[in-house]
Amino acid sequence: MIKIDNISYHIGKQQILNDVTLSLPSAQVIALIGPNGAGKSTLFSVMSRLQPIQSGQVCFGEHDIATCHAKTLSKTVAMLGQENQVQGRLRVHELLMFGRYPYHQGQPTANDQQKVQEIIERFELTSLADRFLSTLSGGQRQRVLIAMIVCQDTPYLLLDEPLNNLDMYHAGRLMRELREVSHSQQKTVVIVLHDINQAAQFADTVVTMKAGQVMAVGKPVDVLTKETMKALYNVDVTVLNHQGRPVIVDTV
Numbered sequence: 001m002i003k004i005d006n007i008s009y010h011i012g013k014q015q016i017l018n019d020v021t022l023s024l025p026s027a028q029v030i031a032l033i034g035p036n037g038a039g040k041s042t043l044f045s046v047m048s049r050l051q052p053i054q055s056g057q058v059c060f061g062e063h064d065i066a067t068c069h070a071k072t073l074s075k076t077v078a079m080l081g082q083e084n085q086v087q088g089r090l091r092v093h094e095l096l097m098f099g100r101y102p103y104h105q106g107q108p109t110a111n112d113q114q115k116v117q118e119i120i121e122r123f124e125l126t127s128l129a130d131r132f133l134s135t136l137s138g139g140q141r142q143r144v145l146i147a148m149i150v151c152q153d154t155p156y157l158l159l160d161e162p163l164n165n166l167d168m169y170h171a172g173r174l175m176r177e178l179r180e181v182s183h184s185q186q187k188t189v190v191i192v193l194h195d196i197n198q199a200a201q202f203a204d205t206v207v208t209m210k211a212g213q214v215m216a217v218g219k220p221v222d223v224l225t226k227e228t229m230k231a232l233y234n235v236d237v238t239v240l241n242h243q244g245r246p247v248i249v250d251t252v
């Protein structure tokens with residue numbers, strides 16, 4: 001379980017996160033949605049210790065991030081941010097091995113090699129494995145970065161807009177793989193999504209945020225309503241139903 005208690009965060013006089021309190025269940029895909037500037041990325045930055053905790057507490061299972069050793073944290077939570085600088089002269093398989101660094105500390109074992117190979121196959125990267133990162137398209141690079149995060153093999157994954165640059169096939173494949181990894185390997189995957197229908201189709205739980213605050217938490221069918229969409233985005237929608245899950249259609 002991820003427990004976030006009374007997290008507030010300000011930059012200068014601007015309040016970015018305002019008393020965020022959340023309990024997120026384990027072994028689920030959890031979509032974090034909300035309008036631009038709501039504070040989703042800032043919350044991820046605080047949760048992954050990229051930004052300091054100013055007030056409140058974040059725990060991943062028994063690990064309180066305020067006191068957790070860096071090495072333990074790197075085996076507990078992995079985050080893919082929105083802005084990612086990658087060294088172009090690395091090959092794909094080398095970057096994936098970099099994701100294993102918390103385990104091998106620079107000296108990969110057979111187990112690390114096996115894990116990288118498994119992820120290459122799972123994420124359909126075989127034909128790209130020997131390519132330099134600088135030669136990949138935007139979507140290919142994004143897929144490799146996500147695979148690197150999964151290689152880190154942490155029980156908690158935070159992915160900030162991972163579907164950026166992905167086509168319809170790869171977006172669907174990725175969401176299915178994340179759901180499979182989450183459910184079969186008991187991983188908790190929190191994903192910032194702007195595509196509400198990806199959240200509706202694949203998330204077990206949806207969290208909505210606006211103006212630095214959590215507005216709602218629940219199953220897609222309970223949270224993704226006409227009223228919520230109006231309150232979050234000021235957009236009029238029609239909510240259809242497909243196999244028990246909502247489908248949101250913009251009907252402005």
Ligand SMILES: Nc1ncnc2c1ncn2[C@@H]1O[C@H](COP(=O)(O)OP(=O)(O)OP(=O)(O)O)[C@@H](O)[C@H]1O
Nearest residue numbers: 011014016034035036037038039040041042043082
């Ligand atoms: N370094 C900074 N200095 C000043 N304001 C900042 C800084 N970083 C973020 N903010 C502000 O904090 C607020 C929350 O930003 P954040 O990136 O967390 O939102 P978000 O929900 O991830 O948005 P998006 O969906 O657009 O990615 C925004 O108003 C943003 O302008």
